[in-house]
Each structure stands twice: as C-alpha cells, then as structure tokens.
Amino acid sequence: IQCLPLLVTAQVDLVLVLVSLLSLWTRLSRLSYPSSVVFDEVYYGQFVSLYMKRVFFIDDSGPPLGHMILALGAYLGGFDGNFVWNRIGAEYPCSVSVASLRLLPALCGALCVPLAYLLTLELRFSHLSALGAALLLLLENSLIVQSRFMLLESLLIFFVLLAFFSYLRFHNAPSRSWSGSGWLLLSGVSCAAAVGVKYTGLFSYLLLLGVASVHTWNLIGDRAVSHCVSKVLCLLVVPVLLYVFWFYIHLSVLHRSGPHDQLMSSAFQASLQATTHTDSPGSGDHSCLPSGCLCFRQELVVDTPPRPIRHGDVIQLVHGMTSRFLNSHDVAAPMSPHAQEVSGYIDFNVSMAAQNLWRVDIYNREAESEVWKTIVSEVRLVHLNTSAILKLSGVALPDWGFRQLEVVAEKLQKGHSSSLGWTVEEHRYGTSQEQKEREAELHSPTHIDVDRKISFWSKFTELQWKMLSVKQEESEHKYSSAPLEWLTMETNIAYWLHASTNAQIHLIGNPVSWGVASLSLLAYQLLATVYTLRRRRGLKDLSDGAWQRFVSLGFVCVGGWMMNFLPFLLMDKTLFLYHYLPALCYLYVLSPALLEHIRTLRSALCVCTAAVLVAILLSYWNFCPLTYGRPELSANQLQALKWRDSWDILYRRR
Amino acid sequence: MAKEECISQWHKARDTSTVRNRKVFPSPEQTHQSLIAPASNSNKQGDDAPSSNGSSADLSARRRVDPSNKLLLMVVTGLSFATRLYNITEPPHVCWDETHFGKMGSYYINRTFFFDVHPPLGKMLIALAGYTTGYDGTFPFVKPGDKYEHHNYWGMRGFCAVLGSFLPVFAYLIVQELSRSATAAAITATLLLFDTGCITISQYILLDPILMFFIMAAVLSMVKFNQQSYRPFTASWWLWLVLCGAGLAGALGVKFVGLFVILLVGLNTVGDLWRILGDLSLSLMDIAKHFLARVVGLILLPLFLYVTIFAVHFVLLNKSGPGDGFFSSTFQSRLIGNNLYNASMPEYLAYGSSITVKNLRIAGGYLHSHWHLYPEGVGAKQQQVTAYLHKDHNNVWLVRKPDNETQSGTPDLVRHGDVIRLEHKETTRNLHSHLHQAPLTKKHFQVTGYGINGTGDTNDLWQVEVCGGRKGDLVKVLRSKVRFLHKATGCVLYSSGKTLPKWGWEQVEVTCSPYMKETPSSQWNIEDHVNPRLPNISISLLKPNFLEILLESHIVMIRGNSGLKPKDNEMNSKPWHWPINYQGLRFSGVNETEYRVYLLGNPVVWWINLASLGLYLLMVAASSLVIHRGIALQQKRLEDSGVLRGGGGLLLLGWLLHYLPFYVMGRVLYYHHYFPAMLFSSMLTGVTLDILLRNADLLLCQPYSDWLQRGGQMVLLFTVLYSFYLFHPLSYGMTGPLAHDPSSAMAGLKWMDSWEF
Numbered sequence A: 001i002q003c004l005p006l007l008v009t010a011q012v013d014l015v016l017v018l019v020s021l022l023s024l025w026t027r028l029s030r031l032s033y034p035s036s037v038v039f040d041e042v043y044y045g046q047f048v049s050l051y052m053k054r055v056f057f058i059d060d061s062g063p064p065l066g067h068m069i070l071a072l073g074a075y076l077g078g079f080d081g082n083f084v085w086n087r088i089g090a091e092y093p094c095s096v097s098v099a100s101l102r103l104l105p106a107l108c109g110a111l112c113v114p115l116a117y118l119l120t121l122e123l124r125f126s127h128l129s130a131l132g133a134a135l136l137l138l139l140e141n142s143l144i145v146q147s148r149f150m151l152l153e154s155l156l157i158f159f160v161l162l163a164f165f166s167y168l169r170f171h172n173a174p175s176r177s178w179s180g181s182g183w184l185l186l187s188g189v190s191c192a193a194a195v196g197v198k199y200t201g202l203f204s205y206l207l208l209l210g211v212a213s214v215h216t217w218n219l220i221g222d223r224a225v226s227h228c229v230s231k232v233l234c235l236l237v238v239p240v241l242l243y244v245f246w247f248y249i250h251l252s253v254l255h256r257s258g259p260h261d262q263l264m265s266s267a268f269q270a271s272l273q274a275t276t277h278t279d280s281p282g283s284g285d286h287s288c289l290p291s292g293c294l295c296f297r298q299e300l301v302v303d304t305p306p307r308p309i310r311h312g313d314v315i316q317l318v319h320g321m322t323s324r325f326l327n328s329h330d331v332a333a334p335m336s337p338h339a340q341e342v343s344g345y346i347d348f349n350v351s352m353a354a355q356n357l358w359r360v361d362i363y364n365r366e367a368e369s370e371v372w373k374t375i376v377s378e379v380r381l382v383h384l385n386t387s388a389i390l391k392l393s394g395v396a397l398p399d400w401g402f403r404q405l406e407v408v409a410e411k412l413q414k415g416h417s418s419s420l421g422w423t424v425e426e427h428r429y430g431t432s433q434e435q436k437e438r439e440a441e442l443h444s445p446t447h448i449d450v451d452r453k454i455s456f457w458s459k460f461t462e463l464q465w466k467m468l469s470v471k472q473e474e475s476e477h478k479y480s481s482a483p484l485e486w487l488t489m490e491t492n493i494a495y496w497l498h499a500s501t502n503a504q505i506h507l508i509g510n511p512v513s514w515g516v517a518s519l520s521l522l523a524y525q526l527l528a529t530v531y532t533l534r535r536r537r538g539l540k541d542l543s544d545g546a547w548q549r550f551v552s553l554g555f556v557c558v559g560g561w562m563m564n565f566l567p568f569l570l571m572d573k574t575l576f577l578y579h580y581l582p583a584l585c586y587l588y589v590l591s592p593a594l595l596e597h598i599r600t601l602r603s604a605l606c607v608c609t610a611a612v613l614v615a616i617l618l619s620y621w622n623f624c625p626l627t628y629g630r631p632e633l634s635a636n637q638l639q640a641l642k643w644r645d646s647w648d649i650l651y652r653r654r
Numbered sequence B: 001m002a003k004e005e006c007i008s009q010w011h012k013a014r015d016t017s018t019v020r021n022r023k024v025f026p027s028p029e030q031t032h033q034s035l036i037a038p039a040s041n042s043n044k045q046g047d048d049a050p051s052s053n054g055s056s057a058d059l060s061a062r063r064r065v066d067p068s069n070k071l072l073l074m075v076v077t078g079l080s081f082a083t084r085l086y087n088i089t090e091p092p093h094v095c096w097d098e099t100h101f102g103k104m105g106s107y108y109i110n111r112t113f114f115f116d117v118h119p120p121l122g123k124m125l126i127a128l129a130g131y132t133t134g135y136d137g138t139f140p141f142v143k144p145g146d147k148y149e150h151h152n153y154w155g156m157r158g159f160c161a162v163l164g165s166f167l168p169v170f171a172y173l174i175v176q177e178l179s180r181s182a183t184a185a186a187i188t189a190t191l192l193l194f195d196t197g198c199i200t201i202s203q204y205i206l207l208d209p210i211l212m213f214f215i216m217a218a219v220l221s222m223v224k225f226n227q228q229s230y231r232p233f234t235a236s237w238w239l240w241l242v243l244c245g246a247g248l249a250g251a252l253g254v255k256f257v258g259l260f261v262i263l264l265v266g267l268n269t270v271g272d273l274w275r276i277l278g279d280l281s282l283s284l285m286d287i288a289k290h291f292l293a294r295v296v297g298l299i300l301l302p303l304f305l306y307v308t309i310f311a312v313h314f315v316l317l318n319k320s321g322p323g324d325g326f327f328s329s330t331f332q333s334r335l336i337g338n339n340l341y342n343a344s345m346p347e348y349l350a351y352g353s354s355i356t357v358k359n360l361r362i363a364g365g366y367l368h369s370h371w372h373l374y375p376e377g378v379g380a381k382q383q384q385v386t387a388y389l390h391k392d393h394n395n396v397w398l399v400r401k402p403d404n405e406t407q408s409g410t411p412d413l414v415r416h417g418d419v420i421r422l423e424h425k426e427t428t429r430n431l432h433s434h435l436h437q438a439p440l441t442k443k444h445f446q447v448t449g450y451g452i453n454g455t456g457d458t459n460d461l462w463q464v465e466v467c468g469g470r471k472g473d474l475v476k477v478l479r480s481k482v483r484f485l486h487k488a489t490g491c492v493l494y495s496s497g498k499t500l501p502k503w504g505w506e507q508v509e510v511t512c513s514p515y516m517k518e519t520p521s522s523q524w525n526i527e528d529h530v531n532p533r534l535p536n537i538s539i540s541l542l543k544p545n546f547l548e549i550l551l552e553s554h555i556v557m558i559r560g561n562s563g564l565k566p567k568d569n570e571m572n573s574k575p576w577h578w579p580i581n582y583q584g585l586r587f588s589g590v591n592e593t594e595y596r597v598y599l600l601g602n603p604v605v606w607w608i609n610l611a612s613l614g615l616y617l618l619m620v621a622a623s624s625l626v627i628h629r630g631i632a633l634q635q636k637r638l639e640d641s642g643v644l645r646g647g648g649g650l651l652l653l654g655w656l657l658h659y660l661p662f663y664v665m666g667r668v669l670y671y672h673h674y675f676p677a678m679l680f681s682s683m684l685t686g687v688t689l690d691i692l693l694r695n696a697d698l699l700l701c702q703p704y705s706d707w708l709q710r711g712g713q714m715v716l717l718f719t720v721l722y723s724f725y726l727f728h729p730l731s732y733g734m735t736g737p738l739a740h741d742p743s744s745a746m747a748g749l750k751w752m753d754s755w756e757f
Helices: A014-028 A041-052 A065-076 A098-122 A127-138 A141-147 A153-172 A178-197 A201-220 A226-253 A266-270 A435-443 A456-469 A483-487 A511-536 A544-570 A577-597 A602-628 A635-641 B002-024 B028-033 B038-052 B059-063 B067-085 B098-110 B121-132 B154-179 B182-193 B196-202 B208-230 B235-254 B258-278 B284-316 B546-562 B603-628 B635-664 B671-698 B702-727
Strands: A297-299 A314-318 A325-332 A340-345 A358-362 A379-383 A389-396 A405-410 A493-497 A504-507 B354-359 B366-373 B383-388 B396-400 B419-424 B430-437 B445-450 B462-466 B482-486 B492-499 B508-513 B524-530 B585-588 B597-599
Touching: A014 A098, A014 A127, A014 A141, A041 A065, A041 A098, A065 A098, A065 A153, A065 A178, A065 A226, A098 A127, A098 A141, A098 A153, A098 A577, A127 A511, A127 A577, A127 A602, A141 A153, A141 A504, A141 A577, A141 A602, A153 A178, A153 A201, A153 A544, A153 A577, A178 A201, A178 A226, A201 A226, A201 A544, A201 B603, A226 A456, A266 A456, A483 A544, A483 A577, A504 A602, A511 A544, A511 A577, A511 A602, A511 B258, A544 A577, A602 A635, B067 B154, B067 B182, B067 B196, B098 B121, B121 B154, B121 B208, B121 B235, B121 B284, B154 B182, B154 B196, B154 B208, B154 B635, B154 B671, B182 B603, B182 B671, B182 B702, B196 B208, B196 B597, B196 B671, B208 B235, B208 B258, B208 B671, B235 B258, B235 B284, B258 B284, B258 B635, B284 B546, B482 B524, B603 B635, B603 B671, B603 B702, B635 B671, B671 B702
Parallel strands: none
Antiparallel strands: A314 A325, A314 A358, A325 A340, A340 A405, A358 A379, A379 A389, A389 A405, A493 A504, B354 B366, B354 B396, B354 B524, B366 B383, B383 B445, B383 B508, B396 B419, B419 B430, B419 B462, B430 B445, B445 B508, B462 B482, B482 B492, B492 B508, B585 B597
C-alpha cells in the first residue's frame, strides 16, 4: 500500500553519455574509408572468407572467437566470402560492404572509452579522474587506428576492460545480492571472451584471478565457504567451458574441408565434408605430401584371393605412380644422419640388394582390431632386414626434396611416438598390373566414404594441440619492433598508403598522452616505494581508506601493465607496436587517478592538467591526417609530422 | 609491533624446540648411540608449557654441541668423500665435457688466450689443481675417448671430486640450520650421498661441482648469517656475511648460472632488511648501518672479487691463441704472438692495399665474404657478405679506385670523402649493395659480393667517411673510425649482430642501413694493412683500459651464450624432462665393449624429491589455511608450520630460481643444468618428510605414531641405500652387454625407455 505513488527515478550521467557519443563519433565516422585492404586485414580477411564459405582452417596465432566476431560482422553485412585477400592496398569491390566488416571492432573500440570511465569509478576515484581516463583513451590516435579496421586488438581491450569493470562492480556490491553474482558471471564471460580473442588475453585473465584470489584469501578467514564456490564457478569453470564452447562453434560452423586439412590427422579429415575434389595439378611427380603422409599405395604381393592385412603380416609397398618399392638400407639419411635412409628402390646394379619387406605392427589393435583398417588403425612399419621403424623425422628436406618432410627408418625403440605411427588415408583395391592403368586409376577421385564421426573432444584437443605446436618460421618484419622500443614509441607501422597520393594511415600513438602514461607509471612506482617504506617505519601518510585505494589502483593498473608488457620481453616472436596497446590502456586509467591522488598542490596542478589536456588535444589533432588517412598532406607537412627519426613515413615521389 | 613480537617469539620458540626434538626424535642413524632414554617422551607435554609463552629461550643450548650430532656430521663427511673419490681415475680417458674444460685448463698452464662462454674462475681452479699435481698442460684433449696415458689427470678430477664431496655436508648443515632437526638434515644428506647423478657429476673435470660448491657455500653462509641476526655486527656476523659474498663471487665466477643464487641471496636480504626496517626500536642510523654493511658484503665485495678474477685471467693469458678474433684490435695488440702485437704497417690507408676491416661494435667481427651465394628467396642470389669472428684469409679486401686503373710509384692515400671500391681478394668480387631487403633485418638493404675480377657496376661504390673528420683527412689504420656510405642508395655499411641461419654458416649478418645515426655497428676500423710499396711504421696502440676489456669480454661471452642454439638434428633436453629424470647424459662409452658411465640421477631419490615437492605444497596450503581460519593448534604444530613456511619457503624459492629460468632460455639445454636445483629440491625433501613423519600423531595415537615415524625413517633410508646398490654402476662404470640384454648387470633396471644404458 505504501509503495503506491509509483515513481521511476532515472539518473543519467551526462558526462558519460557525452564521452560515449564522442567516442562513437571518433571511431565510427566514415568507416568505409579507405575502401581498400589495410594492413592485417589482409590476414584476418582470408579467415573471414573461409568462415563465409564454411571451409575448415587453422590459425595458429590465436583462438577462434576473434575471427568469428569479425566474420559475424561480415555475415551481417551480407559478405559472401568471394574476395581474394592477397595484398595490402587492394581495392574492395562494390559488392563488399566495407563498413560492416569494420563495424564490430570499431564499436568495441568505441565502448572502451566509457568502460575506462566506469572502471575508474569502480576503483573509487572521482568522476573527474574518470573523465580524464576517458579523454586519454578517446584522444589516443593509435587506439583509434586499431579500432577502425578489421583487427582484433580493440575486441581484446574491450573484453579485458569489461572483465575488470564487472569484477570490481561485483566486489564493491553489497554481498549476497543477485546483481552482484550477475556482475561476477559477466566478468567470467568476458575473461573467456578476451582469452578467446587472443592468447595475450590470458595475461589479464591471470591478473584478474590473482586479484580475486587475494580478495578471497582475505575473506576466507571469517566467511562461509559458499562465497568462494561462486567465485570459482564464475571465474574458473565458466571461462574454461566457454573457451571450449568457442571451439565448438568454430568446428560446427566449419564443416568443409579446405587448404589446412593435411595438418590434421586422417580421422579429423574424414570428419570434414569434402568439397568437390578437383585433381590437384602437377601431383604426378610427388611421392609425398607436405603434411608428412606417406602416399605409397600398398599392394599385396600375393593377392589371390584378397584378404585383409593383419597385425604381423609382412608386406611390400609399391609407389603407385612410379612402381618403385619402399626400401631402406643401412645408409645415413640425408638430413638425420643418425637414422637410416628410406627410398624408392631402383636397381642400379650397385652392390645393394633390395630390402623392401616391412612387417605391419598395428599398435592400437587392442582398441581397434587385428585387421588393418583404413583411417582407424595406427600402424608401425618395421623393416624386416634391419628391424628399423619407418619414421617421420620432422626435418624438412632442402630444395631438391621440394621442402617436404623427410622420412627415415630408425632403430631406437624409444617408446611410443606419434612420428612412428602411420594411418591409411585413401584406400582402393585395384587389380591392374599395368603401370598406365594404375596411374589412370590413381588420378581418379577417391570413392571410399568412411563416415566415421570422431567426438568433439578429440577434435578439440587435436586442433588445440596443433594450434599450439605448429611453429611457423618467425622472421623480422619491416615494421616489427622490440618491446623496449614501445615505451618511447620508437617505431610506427605504416598501415595503408593511397595508390596514387600521399594520403596514408599510420599506427602512431598520441605522443603527449604516451609520455603522460609512461611518466605516471614511474611516478606511481616512486610513490609506492616511498609510502611503503614510510609505513613500515610507522609513519602513515595516508588514511587506511586512501591507502587501500592506492594499493588496489596499483594492483589493477600497474599490475595490468606489467602482465601485458613483461611477458613480451621473453617472447621469441615477431612483435609489433599494437601488442603494447592493452598495456597502454591500463596506464591511461592510472594517470588521472594518480593525479587525483597527488592533489595537494591543487592550483598549480590544475593549470598543468589543463595545459596537458590541451597539448593532448592538439597533438591528437595534429596526427589526425595519419589516423584517418585524410586529408592528404604534402611532403613537407609529412616531414613535419616525423617527430622521431626512427619513424617511417612514406613519401610518394612525383 | 605485535607482529614483531610474534616473530621474535617464534625464533626463540624454535630454539627450544630444537633441543626438545632432538631428545624425542633421534634420527635413525643415531638411535643406537642415543644417550637419552625413551622415557623422556613423557616430558614432552611438560616441555611444551614453558616454550609456548616464549620466555625460556636458552640461547646457550643452541651452542651446546650435541655429540651425536657431531658424529653424524662426521659420518656424512666420511661417506661423502668415500663415494666421490672412489674409482676417481676410471676411466683413463677423456669423458664428455672434459674435452673442453681440460683443454682450457691446459690453456691457462700454457698461458694461451682463448675464448669461452663461461667466466674464468672454474677453469683457473682446474688449471691450478692440475698445475700443483704435476700436469704440464701438454695433453691436447681433442675429443672424448682419448687416452690420457702418462699424463697426470687425477689431480684435476680429484679437485673437482673434493669440491663435490662438500655438497652433502653443506646440505646437511643448511637443513639443520633451517629446520633445527637433525633428522631432516640426515634425510637430505642420505638423498644426496647416494644419488648416482651427484656422484657422477662430481667425479670429472667439469665446472658443475665447482659451481655447486660455491652455490651451496653461499647458501650455507646466508643461512648462518640469518641465524646471527640477533647479535648484529659481531665478528661471526661479519664472518658469515663476508663468506656469503665470497661464495656469490665464486659462483658467478664459474658460470653465469651463479646469478640465480645471487638472486636468492638478494631476495633473502631484501626480506631481512624489511624486517629490520619494521623494527621500530632501531634508529634510522642503525638501519643505514645494516644496509651499508650488506651493500659492502654482498655487492661491493663480490664485485671486487669477480673483477679480480678477470684481472688474474687477463694477466695470466698473455699469448695469442684461438680466441683473438672475438676481441677488438686494441685488445689483440696486447697478446704476444698476435700480428698486432708491436704491429708495424703503413700508417695511412692507401689504394691498392690489402686490408681487413673490423666492425667496431663489441665482438662485431671482420667484414667477410666467401664463394657461397645467398639462397633463393633471400634478396638477390649473389655472393654472401657477412661478419666473421675468426681470422681467416676470406677477411681480406683490396682497396681500389672506382675506375679500374693501376698506378705505378707511390700509391695514393685514401682521404675522407673519397669514393672507393672494396674488392674481395679471394673471390675478386666487389662489395655491393642494392635495394633488396637484407636477410634478417628487413628494414635494411642487402649487401653482397658482385662482379668479377673487380668489374661490377655503380652499386659497388662506397664513400669513405672518417668519423669526426673533415674532407681531405687521411684514414689512420687501426685508429680511425671509418664509415662506408653506399653511393647509389645513401645507406651505410652496418653489422646487425644477428646470426645468419645455416646457409650463412652461422656468421653475422652485414647490411646497409638507411638510418644514418652514428653507432658502433656502422663504424669500422682498418685492422691489417699490407701494402708492399709503402714503408711499415711501428704503430703503438693505446693500451686498452681494464674496464673496457672487462666489458668487452662480457658482451662477447653473453653473445656466445645466446649463440648456443640447439642444433636441428640433436636430441635436446627440455626442462620438464629433468625433475622426472627422463633422460641422462652419456659421459663415456656407447656400446657393449666400452667402459660406460652414464650421468643419471638415482631414480628413487629423484622421484622422492618430485613427490615431496607436491607434498610440500599441500602441507603448506593446509597449514596456512588452518591458521588463517583461526583454528587453535598445538604449539608443536605451529612451529612445524613455521619451519615449513620459513625454511621450506627459502628452499622452494631456491629451487624455483634455479629451475624456472631455463624455461625461457633460448640456448641449448642439457640435463646437468638441473643439478643445482636438484640440491635445493633434496633439501626441501628433507624438511618436508621430516615434518610429515613427525606429525604422524595426527593419524595414530601416541606409541604407534612414534613407531610409524621411526619405521618411515628406516624405510626411507633402506630404500635409498638399496636403490643406490642397484644403480651404482651408472657412476662407477659398467662394461658388458647393455641393459636390455638379460645377462647385463643392469638388466631389468631400465625403468624408462628413454634411459640409454
């Protein structure tokens, strides 16, 4: 009865709304310019196309969620996947809706700004600091550039900020409220999303887990255990399940076979729906495919009547195209001299007789069957004369071997190793003895259809393992840089150059805010050292509340910077400036909060702050032509923008 | 404040507990001579009462020497020397890395300069041991398996074995100091005494026993020093501080792995200073004194000793040898026998001279070319130009004028601003650059050898620029810093310091850099200068400053270390292999007829260590949680938990610091890198198992729990002894058939397929 005057009160933080609008404007305006492929779009684009065509692929650079979000944007824009992403600067045809391809990353990038605002508030700093953090993010040229194209960093940063914001929301909420649990769940979900976009999201996830476990440890002394259970559930179980779920979507969407099939096991390939198989050109002179499958066709020497091969049988293997027998001698292999060479035997009348008998050893016969089954059976081939085992050495042959992988026979029986096991992938029973007929038969497409479902889990583990273990040749890129160069923005990355004019887009941060960020990092560490030492001597400069705030600011922001920067120092990969952006965002949250903390010299500080803000705005304005790729600048103007000698800015000679 | 009281109380409590524990829980070895009757068990509850309020801290009791304890220590020492020195001269041939370290010992005795990736102390000590026992430095140590014959090698092996014998003793003392329990110390010593791996690695001419000796010495001194904290600035306090510093210097002086123990001591010291800082009864002045004392003892002293080691190294090695090319021209000029020693050559660079050009970055190498071409896909398929660290006839270049004219009479001198060609003497190709990406540094241009018999194109022209010079200045040999500017593209000849892949013979990349900043990488000096038509003038180089030499040799060492990349075909060891004892190292012999020694830890010991690590974490987690939840515990359990977290934590930290860094190392790794970490792991096992057994009364009631405890200790002892009996041939040598043969002595012991014996 008493609640009858039904009132709705709504509070709108106008500053937040304003900042969000500005952010949307800076990130989303004229998204379809330039309408050509910009930098890494060439890389992610191919995956988007493959998603549209439902063709299976492996990308060892990261988990699939990021690609799927990009693909979602393309799907909403009606992209059909028919565009060849072959070089940076290629024009998109009219049929491709460029803005829709770039919309989702740009939207996430824009939302980072209000999130930074909210995160600062959750760290219990004032609205003014929150505004400062939002402005720093808003006017950061590098973040704008990275958001406006079909790239993954803005998604990553968005999910990371969301995870921290919602976790702190949960932590600050009164206990045992349902909305609190909702925030915790959201935090877990965004952690899973961050890790799902890029593996570097793991750094922030670990930090969040660290913060959460410190909080839990403080609570566990006097609270009931149920509190921890919900945390474990939301921050550990949910992210792991979701991470697997991304793969589930990935694998169920991509059901057609494609160019990366050979990297996977035969059983995995069998689960992919074959696209219409056209004969691969020039396959005649290769006896081995790059993935390391051995394409010898086996034939029984005595083949009347045909009977299945069993464990322990002795067989010969004849290469279908060349009719040579798989042979091995006690001669050093070309790349692995400790092992025996394996060859197709040619009778050169040298003193080496053919040794081409192999014993079949089906080592998963307990699980499967004694009979050698296509795809299912995993077989070791033991050379009868030398009792060496046929093995994939894993070393690539030089040019004369077409860079394919070397096959050897090795005596050492060092337990089980997957490089010793072979499976039959294609199997047909031919009767022709004539070489010509046999060749014709082999060129015709396969007819077997083994409809063997392998479970999602084995597909997932195989794919995950392949993604982590596939190593590609890492070489230096023209725009790659070392982590220590990021602190001072030693290098930039040229993203795009107009085909005929000087209009260009660069990944260059706002130098003023960049400097502010680095300075605030130093200042925090200095202050923290002084405070801790003085507190230890019993001199409390800060009240307990202020000290708590200061510490948690450090945990989240400085900790976030460290977790997102230090691991790169140890990495052996090709790194780019954009890898630093997540770490930078933490510093942008840190700077204004720190300023609020040291407000003792208020009047002088206000002037300085204002001056810095103006400088940031000016330098943002200054670099806008390189951020948005317009207006076009003259060579002299470009020269003036080259603030550091080490920056590469391109001039078109006319 | 309250916390401080707790800590000091805990310290005192620990002291009394030692005495009590010794009475109640004699270790298996001392049961037969224990003077205290089991009746003292009944005193236990009574003992607890006074110690719980921390008032009865009798420091004198701690210094009262327990005779049985002393005896135990003597037994450990005796066994340790016996196991390490037994069969020391077998096999009488070069084993494994003896080929390196023995050879380097010989270099010291012959005073020949060489280069190695490790600091010199270990090899100097080996040389000293060899020298004093009559080894004359004449054995060549060419490859493993070479017979020593009449050469005196036992001295060097014996020296390493003696240092290795100290490891169980040190471990015993450290654990005793940390846990105040002779049982824990005895368990640790047993594990280490009967570990075949520790025995094997101590018995040969290697750096590892020396390194581990210094590591353990430093840790022991650190622990002793911590124990002295209640009476700072006394003589014994200073003694342990200084000894710790000396140990650190020694460890770092043997191998850079010594950095890990420095980190351990550093962290411990930070913790210590933190404790002192919180002690409000001390004035800031006192704290400053504490701080300065540690700076002196743990930073300045080790630094001084370390530098001294290098000084001795450079004074000792004064003859030219295989390591010259790694160092700068000025450095080489002080080595007797080097061509730059009292060098005499034409003073100014002239046309027609044969020269070698050395990059000025530290260990930059000589400008080098050879007949091999860049492979397909790496820029243009022209002849490779690299930087090479060794002296070689392929480093020689001829200075030519752009037009191919030859002149008679006195040759013209090259001046600042002149345009020249550099012709490679061996292959007659010109130094050439063009707008192709360099092989590794993609921002730079490729440098190749081009043309034939000196005829090329305009891309072969380079402008000489003397740094800090003006137009017309002459180029001084050895002393001028020269840059070569490519005329056509405007880039500058540059050595990136990156190692080329196999096709480039793992030499260093040379590029042409479009960035004009003056760095040592783009500066070169003319080292050898031969021109028969000019008079030779004696050139005295500036004597290099000692600090410069020190810095230079360190950069060379660090680069050498990171250059030890795993080879493609080699089976390389991964860090996760080590704690599970996955695969050992062949020290000597492969097949049946040979005398085989195989470095492999006693699997029983290693697996006990591994299990104890897990056990330790569980026990710490459980006890911390219980204490944090505020559940009341007996005093005895609180003390045990304190030992677990204090002493155990220190040992765990030591293990982590000596193990985890290997995961991020790019260089090639071997099984023996784990041994320092294994020492820490064994000590942690001692502490963990002792506390586990002591708390057997959580499970069983009074008399049975004591039986369980004693039984556990006995089982442990005999398991380790029996496994040592089984595996001892690994260390002391095996002959006859390999283990898979039933007639072998090791038949049935190949528990893992990856073991190769």
